[in-house]
Amino acid sequence: MEFKKTQLDNGLTIVAEVNPSAASMATGFFVRTGSRDETPEISGVSHFLEHMMFKGTDRRTPMDVNREFDEIGANYNAFTAEENTVYYGAVLPEFQNRLLDLLGDMLRPALRQEDFDMEKNVIQEEIALYLDRPQFRVYERIMQEHFAGHPLGNSILGTTESIGALKRDQMQEYFDRRYSPGNVSLVGVGNLDWDAFVGKATEMCSHWKPFGVSRETPSCSGSQATEIILDEKVAREHVAFATPGPSAQDERRFAAELAAAIIGDDTGSRFYYALIEPALADEALLMFDPMDGAGAFIGFVSADPSRGAQAIKIARKELETFQNEGPTEAELKAAKNKIASSATLKGELPMGRLTAVGFDWVYRNEYKPLDDQIDALLAVSAEEVREVVRSFDITSTTLVGLGPLKSL
Amino acid sequence: MEFKKTQLDNGLTIVAEVNPSAASMATGFFVRTGSRDETPEISGVSHFLEHMMFKGTDRRTPMDVNREFDEIGANYNAFTAEENTVYYGAVLPEFQNRLLDLLGDMLRPALRQEDFDMEKNVIQEEIALYLDRPQFRVYERIMQEHFAGHPLGNSILGTTESIGALKRDQMQEYFDRRYSPGNVSLVGVGNLDWDAFVGKATEMCSHWKPFGVSRETPSCSGSQATEIILDEKVAREHVAFATPGPSAQDERRFAAELAAAIIGDDTGSRFYYALIEPALADEALLMFDPMDGAGAFIGFVSADPSRGAQAIKIARKELETFQNEGPTEAELKAAKNKIASSATLKGELPMGRLTAVGFDWVYRNEYKPLDDQIDALLAVSAEEVREVVRSFDITSTTLVGLGPLKSL
Numbered sequence: 001m002e003f004k005k006t007q008l009d010n011g012l013t014i015v016a017e018v019n020p021s022a023a024s025m026a027t028g029f030f031v032r033t034g035s036r037d038e039t040p041e042i043s044g045v046s047h048f049l050e051h052m053m054f055k056g057t058d059r060r061t062p063m064d065v066n067r068e069f070d071e072i073g074a075n076y077n078a079f080t081a082e083e084n085t086v087y088y089g090a091v092l093p094e095f096q097n098r099l100l101d102l103l104g105d106m107l108r109p110a111l112r113q114e115d116f117d118m119e120k121n122v123i124q125e126e127i128a129l130y131l132d133r134p135q136f137r138v139y140e141r142i143m144q145e146h147f148a149g150h151p152l153g154n155s156i157l158g159t160t161e162s163i164g165a166l167k168r169d170q171m172q173e174y175f176d177r178r179y180s181p182g183n184v185s186l187v188g189v190g191n192l193d194w195d196a197f198v199g200k201a202t203e204m205c206s207h208w209k210p211f212g213v214s215r216e217t218p219s220c221s222g223s224q225a226t227e228i229i230l231d232e233k234v235a236r237e238h239v240a241f242a243t244p245g246p247s248a249q250d251e252r253r254f255a256a257e258l259a260a261a262i263i264g265d266d267t268g269s270r271f272y273y274a275l276i277e278p279a280l281a282d283e284a285l286l287m288f289d290p291m292d293g294a295g296a297f298i299g300f301v302s303a304d305p306s307r308g309a310q311a312i313k314i315a316r317k318e319l320e321t322f323q324n325e326g327p328t329e330a331e332l333k334a335a336k337n338k339i340a341s342s343a344t345l346k347g348e349l350p351m352g353r354l355t356a357v358g359f360d361w362v363y364r365n366e367y368k369p370l371d372d373q374i375d376a377l378l379a380v381s382a383e384e385v386r387e388v389v390r391s392f393d394i395t396s397t398t399l400v401g402l403g404p405l406k407s408l
Numbered sequence: 409m410e411f412k413k414t415q416l417d418n419g420l421t422i423v424a425e426v427n428p429s430a431a432s433m434a435t436g437f438f439v440r441t442g443s444r445d446e447t448p449e450i451s452g453v454s455h456f457l458e459h460m461m462f463k464g465t466d467r468r469t470p471m472d473v474n475r476e477f478d479e480i481g482a483n484y485n486a487f488t489a490e491e492n493t494v495y496y497g498a499v500l501p502e503f504q505n506r507l508l509d510l511l512g513d514m515l516r517p518a519l520r521q522e523d524f525d526m527e528k529n530v531i532q533e534e535i536a537l538y539l540d541r542p543q544f545r546v547y548e549r550i551m552q553e554h555f556a557g558h559p560l561g562n563s564i565l566g567t568t569e570s571i572g573a574l575k576r577d578q579m580q581e582y583f584d585r586r587y588s589p590g591n592v593s594l595v596g597v598g599n600l601d602w603d604a605f606v607g608k609a610t611e612m613c614s615h616w617k618p619f620g621v622s623r624e625t626p627s628c629s630g631s632q633a634t635e636i637i638l639d640e641k642v643a644r645e646h647v648a649f650a651t652p653g654p655s656a657q658d659e660r661r662f663a664a665e666l667a668a669a670i671i672g673d674d675t676g677s678r679f680y681y682a683l684i685e686p687a688l689a690d691e692a693l694l695m696f697d698p699m700d701g702a703g704a705f706i707g708f709v710s711a712d713p714s715r716g717a718q719a720i721k722i723a724r725k726e727l728e729t730f731q732n733e734g735p736t737e738a739e740l741k742a743a744k745n746k747i748a749s750s751a752t753l754k755g756e757l758p759m760g761r762l763t764a765v766g767f768d769w770v771y772r773n774e775y776k777p778l779d780d781q782i783d784a785l786l787a788v789s790a791e792e793v794r795e796v797v798r799s800f801d802i803t804s805t806t807l808v809g810l811g812p813l814k815s816l
Contacts, residue, residue, distance in 0.1 A: 021429060022756065023752060023753075023755075023756050024749075024752060024753050066675060066676040066680075067676065067738070067742065069675075069676070070676050070743070070746050071742055071745060072745065072749075073745030073747075073748055073749025074749065075749060075753050091749060092749060092752060118685070118687070121686070121687030122684065122685065122687045124687065125689070125690040125711075125712070126690060128643070128644065128690060128712060129644060129690035129691065129710060131643035131644065132542050132543075132642055132643050132644050132646070132710075133541075134540050233642075234540055234641075235536070235539035236536065236537060236539065236540050238540070267474060267477075268474040268475065268478050272474075276530065277470075277526070277530065278526070278529070279526070279529030279530045279532065279533050281533070282533040282534060282536060282537035302537060302540075304533070304536060330475075333479070334475065334478030334479055337478060337479060337480065337481030338478050338481050340481055341432075341480075341481025341482065341483060341499060341500060342481070342483055344431060344432060344500060345431075345432050345483050345498050345757070345758075345759065347431075348430065348431050348432060348756060348757050348758075349757045349760075350753075350756075351753065352757075
């Protein structure tokens with residue numbers, strides 16, 4: 001494994017973890033922009049723009065883009081979240097150049113009015129499909145409630161209304177404000193040819209004009225509100241909750257990841273023994289989500305309405321007990337093994353490693369080989385785990401219930 | 409890569425694809441049993457039994473099982489389908505022996521009455537959680553409708569009633585009828601020590617008593633029925649359809665896989681251009697599912713109720729056109745690249761390769777290196793793709809609609 005890094009004159013950074021023994025390579029453009037960088041008038045534009053990147057450039061029609069990905073057998077996609085928009089693909093090494101040509105070209109989209117109008121309908125369909133997915137609805141609401149008034153509370157998809165009213169020129173204006181080369185990192189992993197990689201990136205991206213990009217990153221301790229969305233069409237009670245946690249720049253993130261695994265991993269966790277094994281809930285999870293300048297623990301519980309209130313009471317009690325007592329040594333050791341092993345297994349696949357290397361770079365301008373990550377994790381003490389949940393107070397929860405219950 | 413194979417005296421087969429350059433190893437017990445091997449009285453027992461395997465043995469409590477998986481940092485799970493139940497895990501090479509000890513022990517479960525009673529509630533919770541997932545409900549119904557009267561129409565989860573009535577002794581009887589060593593394959597992939605693997609497997613499994621196991625594998629051309637499930641609580645119209653296709657033992661399965669990708673892959677397919685791009689549906693997919701002695705193409709369309717009938721009409725039209733004209737050379741080439749590349753990418757990870765090697769063995773008693781699989785795929789002609797859909801007639805669809813529409 002070798003880490004490589006360079007920067008184009010316009011500010012675009014190129015980093016790669018080269019592994020000549022891999023059978024494939026993966027690459028992605030990591031753009032530091034997302035729903036948190038939107039105003040209410042353009043809510044959902046980051047995600048809509050991500051779709052438009054696949055709709056062609058001055059050189060390519062929408063059909064060309066699809067066809068070329070298929071021709072090189074790329075495993076490709078893109079995603080938009082609160083603070084990143086990522087365009088990526090994995091191919092056999094011989095297609096590295098063609099993949100980079102395609103992705104690099106795509107990132108300067110034509111944004112044709114007719115494609116915009118057509119894709120707007122696709123976005124509306126995507127918003128509509130979540131109507132039948134209560135677990136997604138409750139996730140979106142908990143982010144809005146917990147981060148009320150904070151940019152991280154912005155909706156990723158936007159609403160039927162905001163998307164309906166959005167104009168092509170507003171999207172262009174957003175693009176011209178956020179997609180500066182200095183706000184983009186090109187990341188490569190796996191069996192890639194570094195010189196060719198930089199050469200092609202220079203060809204594709206060095207004409208991108210640089211400009212200043214800013215982002216507010218206030219901290220957030222959460223609204224601690226409780227919201228009940230009564231929906232009798234839903235059969236189960238779906239509950240999401242959130243508490244504050246360390247940010248992506250905070251070294252306590254390793255301790256926080258361990259805390260989340262011990263409390264709410266899908267097997268063998270405290271939630272598992274307290275809620276899943278005794279069949280009080282069909283789902284009971286806690287995840288840690290570190291972001292720019294702020295972080296959160298996000299939990300989910302889904303249960304029969306007759307047991308909804310009881311399940312939440314138990315989940316809260318588990319948070320409280322953990323905060324008071326911290327983890328046992330045995331729990332801590334098992335959680336470390338679980339996370340370390342899972343990172344190693346995932347890291348074997350270039351696609352799995354891409355997001356790890358990319359986000360290390362985007363959030364901290366650092367490269368941390370997998371072994372160093374694991375060492376940092378193994379070094380965390382039980383006291384540090386207890387300290388991180390206590391200092392952020394994971395009992396100060398914001399909560400959203402969605403389903404047939406009028407109260408929780 | 410080296411393929412290894414042996415058999416214990418009691419009939420249990422052990423196969424492995426050894427790859428010393430991998431960072432991890434994965435192994436799984438592939439048991440040739442599932443819902444198709446059940447009678448109506450014990451509907452759901454295969455899946456319930458899979459859960460009970462994690463509830464301990466004469467040597468281990470339920471808690472021990474969980475704890476040990478965590479101690480070795482295993483990425484582990486199990487799944488039950490119509491015709492296979494698979495228990496698997498991936499670990500760093502140094503934990504190979506402990507993983508095999510645990511999995512091997514688990515496969516002779518204690519089936520304690522108290523654990524059975526407790527886990528029955530967990531299963532009921534799992535059945536209940538699908539109430540809020542229309543896409544799962546419609547999948548279960550299309551299998552029941554298409555394979556009406558055929559064992560592949562049996563429900564995997566069973567019903568609240570069948571699970572409620574199930575007795576521990578019926579589960580034991582099912583176990584004693586299906587879990588013969590001759591009906592089980594132990595599969596390993598990745599960086600594994602073959603001699604130690606066989607040694608440990610012998611220690612764990614050679615005392616398993618052999619007995620005869622049978623399975624009926626009639627072919628099935630599908631009921632071609634249409635069923636409308638009116639459910640006004642669901643916002644979108646969810647439609648599933650099925651047509652006959654080649655079995656897992658039929659060499660035409662490669663052509664069928666290509667046909668499904670060209671017609672209904674999630675991007676760049678005919679369904680994509682006819683339904684997703686013009687925003688007539690939020691989902692439009694076609695998959696090929698080859699099984700023991702019978703196969704099927706399974707499709708899904710989800711759309712706004714006002715466009716439900718139109719979307720299905722268009723999907724049917726696409727099936728008809730494809731059956732008449734076959735694929736273009738460009739479509740065929742792109743689909744080959746896509747599938748070949750995706751198999752290579754997935755094959756890099758031991759966990760990804762495990763199911764491929766395992767199912768080749770279970771269904772065909774063969775080992776096919778990835779390169780041979782890809783060669784077989786690349787050799788398929790446009791005429792063969794056209795011929796496979798025509799000979800099975802993919803226009804003879806069984807269809808299930810779930811949602812607010814009274815007719816389709």
